Amino acid sequence: MTAHPTAPRSRRERPAKPALTREGIIATTVDLMRAEGLERVTMRRLAKELDTGPASLYVYVRSMAELHAAVLDELLGGVDLTPAAADGEWRDRLGRILTSYTSVLFEYPGLAQSALVARPFGKHYLKLVEALLALLDEGGLEPDRAAWLLDLLLQFATATAAEHAHRAPGDAPQSESDWQALATVVRDVSPRTHPHIAALGTRLLSGSPQDRLAWGFDVLIAGARHAPPPDVLAPSPVHTRGTEG
Amino acid sequence: MTAHPTAPRSRRERPAKPALTREGIIATTVDLMRAEGLERVTMRRLAKELDTGPASLYVYVRSMAELHAAVLDELLGGVDLTPAAADGEWRDRLGRILTSYTSVLFEYPGLAQSALVARPFGKHYLKLVEALLALLDEGGLEPDRAAWLLDLLLQFATATAAEHAHRAPGDAPQSESDWQALATVVRDVSPRTHPHIAALGTRLLSGSPQDRLAWGFDVLIAGARHAPPPDVLAPSPVHTRGTEG
DNA sequence: ACCTGAACACCGTTCAAGT
């Protein structure tokens, strides 16, 4: 692909190609993703864009999953954290940050899906967590509740964004008909076998994603205060994590 | 899986191969998944197992995603719904059903990941929803709150299960080291730049998945009662759904 | 020592062609 004998050396005025470095790979992924969607950014496609073979990428990133995590953290730089230090009620400012986080993820639901499996924990993620914890602290929430609530809030926002991953290349043609199908099922359910579903009917499906999201944050924040405290908090809880015992 | 009693010319004593029908395809997917994991069940692999070509499957299933949804609903038949009609406190019985749902999904986190994007809404899913709504009704929760809480509970359980999708063929080798890396990051964070993270330290990571899950259910149920009501509930809310307006 | 061509071992889905 390089160096045709007859070609002049400045072959094309393409947008400046980043050097083959970790940063360049991440930047190119972001560009390609914005232009064509996450699902078009494959290792091979990325390599082509960088005028090399796919193997070369593995010098700088461990895997596709690791690249996704790095890209997500990059995007998280776009989350508006200014409400953390602004005036006003803490609850309101918390909501504004969480909404900003969610709207960033909404642009790339596939990335949200990755984030669910492999939490990023990069630079920007850490700043986001710090801002959220500061607000929960300001709200007077017990530290242990805040620690667990943090995960609940971020997981809820991330999962909500991930739900919108339909990998559609251009539009979302099945999303609408999916929802129509759901509405039909809910409407046509027998009141004899499913009385509670029938009674609620399409109220089960009511509300915009935004309303659902806002209510979810309300529920989590109110619930963290009113639910019994996290009851299994050993003094050194690091090693109590799950399946090994 | 039933033995064909006639068996005219038994060509090979293989485990009984289901006929090429929708049910047979789903059953074979479940078998293959249990034996080798979801990630090994590809359309090609499935076709091979059924002694045909991959194209033939598309006569019975629309796509891989649709097949996943069908298989998940099949698995949801294994959720224990008996607590719905049992004695005892509604809250406790609700928790038991939700835990059963989650543990079914925990066995196949990849399926949970699919479920997040494409809700199944098959026969068994509908029965699960009915059981949960019955208990929320028994608990005296307002219908509108119950409708929205239902989604929150199922989404939380599903997302929690999906988090454990690491597609590991045999073991989970990176999961443990991932967590170690996380612990290191949290421990090594600067108290100057990230005071709240530093103050909480590994308490951020405390608790087993089970404890987190149980607390999450507590938070959602308590929160649904204490949060302000869903405020955007038009009388006929079906058409108020989001992006079109 | 650092990088990469080529290969390995696959994918989901479609459609023209067979029976």
Next chain:
DNA sequence: ACCTGAACACCGTTCAAGT
């Protein structure tokens, strides 16, 4: 009419070999 072989258009990752 119903089914499917073969093709289309790709994948992520590894490693022996080049520079």
